Amino acid sequence: MKQHLQSAAEIIQAGGVVAYPTESVYGLGCDPFNEGAVLRLLAIKQRPVDKGLILIGADLAQLLPYVILTEEQQQQLEAGWPAPLTYLVPITDAVPAWVRGRHTKVAIRVPDHPLARQLCQRVGHPIISTSANLSGRPSARNPFQVARQLGDQLDFIVTGACDRASKPSTIIDLESGRTLRA
16 A cells, blocks of 8 residues: 555656545545646546635645644644544645635645545645546545546546545634534
């Protein structure tokens, strides 16, 4: 499995798009700082750039250079992660427009899936996380569904299991506490 994850990490670092398991569904990921990779991922999903994307990290420290948090907010996130909880937070200038879309905040998460966290760790910085499906279609929950829907357009599929009882991560605006997706 270590070589499998290393291959996926190297593909992301080289500008590729990969699918990988998360807590609930398979995700699509790429280097958020490579505009061509992100635009290719969005084209594969048939998703508009203005919607914005989620950044996942191996831990909160990996996400901190890209977001603006109070000490209290940092403690809240550290206490609650890893978990299928995504928070909308203010961003620094380091977050590219093709990641944040039309928003002034970005969605971030430290996933409660060891393969997703290990992938971020091997890449060395956060990666994009969005469901592995065409926009409006059901999300893929295993590598076979990913391959059937998107396989010929992806550079790599990390093999692993999702928690089939799980639903997509809850999204909460950290500043207001408002739940945007339950």
